[in-house]
Amino acid sequence: MDREQQGSRVDHRDMRSSSVRAQGLGSAKGGAEHWWAERVSAVALVPLTLWFVASMIALTDSDHAGFIAWLSSPLATIMMILLLIASFHHTALGLQVVIEDYIHSGAKFAAVIAVRLGCFALASAGVVATLRIAMGG
């Protein structure tokens, strides 16, 4: 009787205890997507960062005109925009994990939101700057 009553109310696929479920603790079930997005951006960043390092070596001691000439080439423009998107996406995902590991107060949510918004703003600023240079100011 007692077990029957419980069985009607408790979803047995949910492995959490009653008290934890009541407190809203446990998995948010978004872990797999976060993990996958981190890997996809990581794979993209392998060629993008190697291109970036090679470009920085080639650009050593170059002046503003040289910098503009380099970044206005279509390949460099596209690669820089992809680098900005991939790296800030990866940064937002990575910093979120670091925050969740070390901050256990309410500041955790504020920090995650700040990181998300900051990464979005910085990526946008970088893309706009790159496009301005590509379009000739």
Place this chain on the structure above:
Amino acid sequence: MIAPKTKRPRPLSPNIQNYRPQLTSVLSIVNRITGVALSGAAVVLVVWLLAGASGPQAYAVVQGAIASWIGQIALFGCTFALFQHLCGGIRHLVWDTVHGYELRSIYLSGWAVVAASVVLTIAVWSTALFMGG
């Protein structure tokens, strides 16, 4: 009966204060530190692009800051951080394919990450100095 309020906080794993540092644990935390450092480097990248877009004067200011000795030390550190996180990241991607989990493989890939990060950092800086000089 022990009341729940007097319950001692239970130990959390991994408890890095109690463990002897090993290559595996050191590389794990270094990967995280370099990742956080690269977040700062990404901010500098955007500042550099914005300065470049605003004109030669602003660009010269940022280039001057990077060319200063403190800027060069930071740039060298960022180069190492980039290669460490890149090589460490590739090691993680290999692990994701369920390969290289034997203890021997883990230490072999770990030392390979250390060697590759150092060699690539030195290679990039020697090439840049050679081309600049």
